[in-house]
Amino acid sequence: MQPAHANQFEHALLKNYLLDHAYDEMFAGTDELHPHYEPLFERFASLPTDELQRRKHSAELSFLNQGITFTVYGRDEGKEHIFPYDLVPRIITAAEWATVERGLTQRLTALNMFLRDIYNEGRILADGIVPRELVYSCKHFRRQMVGLQVPRNVYVAICGTDLIRMENGEFVVLEDNLRVPSGVSYMLTNRRVMKRIFPHLFRSYNVRPIEQYTQLLLGTLRSLAPEGRPEPNIVLLSPGVFNSAYFEHAYLARQMGIELVEGRDLVTHDNIIYMRTTSGLRRVDVIYRRVDDDFIDPLAFRPDSILGVAGLFNAYRAGNVTLANAFGTGVADDKALYAYVPSIIKYYLSEEPVLQNVKTYLLTEPAAKQHVLQNLDKLVVKAVGESGGYGMLIGPQSTAAQREEFTRKIQAEPRNYIAQPTISFSRAPCLIGDDLEPRHVDLRPYILYGDKVNIVPGGLTRVALKQGSLVVNSSQGGGSKDTWVLTQ
């Protein structure tokens, strides 16, 4: 492994900017910047330290004033905190974005075809491309969905795919989030704040706009309305104020001008869903649901759920209401199934995948399992059905006890885990204290799939703000920054 080394720029702002083998979003070499980062660097370098701090403070204040906050439970309950925000935007060129856009469109199209197939004829299983037992043993497979027709055959209408950049600069897919992806409100508010803090810089860059996202989302939901409902009543179903993403639910509902409802606001009668309003019951046609499958209907799924609506599944089955996303989409973002996505793309589209996967070891295969158990200290192990950085072992940063624990878990339930090499994904400049320093970043673009595929140019760039950390999740010291996709 190449050790970290200094850059050749003699600027005070960069004195702590060490380069290593990870791809750097700003530096093309030790003495050279990527051209699209040059104006940005010059602008930052031209500002005195206290001016940078002033702008950083002003950005934070702006988040607080817009109410873009999350609540911490416990002693300080009710105090609002802001999600850490980095002032330096991440820049993606038009050419890079074109590849990403093409790859994501291809991937989501194939995954929707896959979901339709496995819940209907099951051709891909019969042809032996994807093992039957892998699909049926997935805990997110919903037997109830078998044989059910969904509007426009769209199972996943809203998707947030996690991309990372390899050492050679290539974007690869780390994870598909096909259930209830979150974070889009941060993408939108980051942009709003950035435009206020660096208006001239922003203007000089010709950044493609993302503000149309909520309108596109509304259009996507409308295009999925049941037949014969030309003026559909669309609502956003939230688990309620105790959910950590509640801010986002409220934000999106407000931006789209639709009602934010909870399970207790909805009632079912004759397989039709109504919401209870002060002027009587009002029929609901499309539900953008931010409640997991398990909790959404106590009659069809977990009977102890109090967040859901009894009878919702039957209304859905009868075609009287559309859910976005559909039930049972989690089977396609299972981390073991992930290894088959390139084959799935080839099978349905007869195309080579534009975006590659990260090498993945399936622990149900004896040879792979043995290799993984012998190299636990070098690999990352993930539980297949989890998300948000839970149930993970990062080999190089683990203790012997943790590795032992994972060995036991893997032996007991090999289907439940996968392993991947530890990837040193790309790093982007961040304002840490008074200096620019590199931190690892990923990218989550948001893909909408209704009557057509829409991807707003950009996404949420998450940053592992702790030095050397590879975990970008907000629960573990992650932050975010604005993402600029350039027009040319």
Add this chain to the structure above:
Amino acid sequence: MLSRVADSLYWMSRYIERAEHVTRLLDVNLNLMLDESAVSADHRWQRLLQALGSPKDVEWTGDPYALTQTLSYDTEFKGSILSCVISARENARHVREQISTEQWHRLNSLYLEVTQPEMQANLDPEGILATSDQPTEFLQHVMEGVHQFQGVSDSTMSHGEGWQFIQVGRYIERAAATAVLLEAYHEDLWSHSDRIAEGNEYLEWMGLLRSATAFEAYCKVYTADVTPDRILEFLLLDEEFPHSVRFSIDTLQNALEAIHGEGGKSRAEPLRRLVGRLRASLNYSSVEEILHGDIVAYLRGIQFQCRGIHEMIYQLYIDYSIQAALAG
């Protein structure tokens, strides 16, 4: 608007109004305690409990400080100031995106202030005695917080349906509370006619007016000549004073009319009749008639009608039966 949202706004507002009422009654009575009075301490504190609707889990044990503690901080007792602030804030939290940021900040800060342990330590007996010529810091804090909240509610929230439900909550609570307050005082004021206030008695009557923030407003209308029938007339029938029962019911009716306008008109007929009848009775009664008749029955009638209005609001807007709604 969603029924759940209307429900939360309504109760947020009622709890805030209730917190204010309890705070003011405690403040006034702690102050009165400092003067010798014709009325015994026992009688006065029992009357206070009556004025709060005789809550069944609170008893007068002879210790004013213990009672003040209970009414201020006891979270077991749902009518305590602290319980009311907590409930109001909990309701606000569930409709966080429906109210303005300023409203949320004001209410949340009040909540954070009153739930601090240091704030509660303020109210030990020595604390009250030491600052005996002023209301305690706690009560003052709550009063200011509540007033600020009501101010920002009126000035920062759109006066649409949600705000009208806040009005409904505030004024139905106020009308009922004033009626209960007057009932608690009836024996002292209106059982013997032709009484003239002397010394300590005058203090008691003033206490009643101050319990409804009415002393200054009363003086503007009737001068400092305090007589029982004028007190009754003012607190019950005054057209312009915001704590009188008549004013409360007038405002309640206006808010409900605005809400009916948003929903179906014919549905609201039964509620319109209930409120209209109560309003007419307050608008066209004279104090002589009321004094001539059974005052207690009259005041209870108001409380009873307020409960009926509350139930009808629920039946129409919040908790209506699904079957009936489908049929309609």
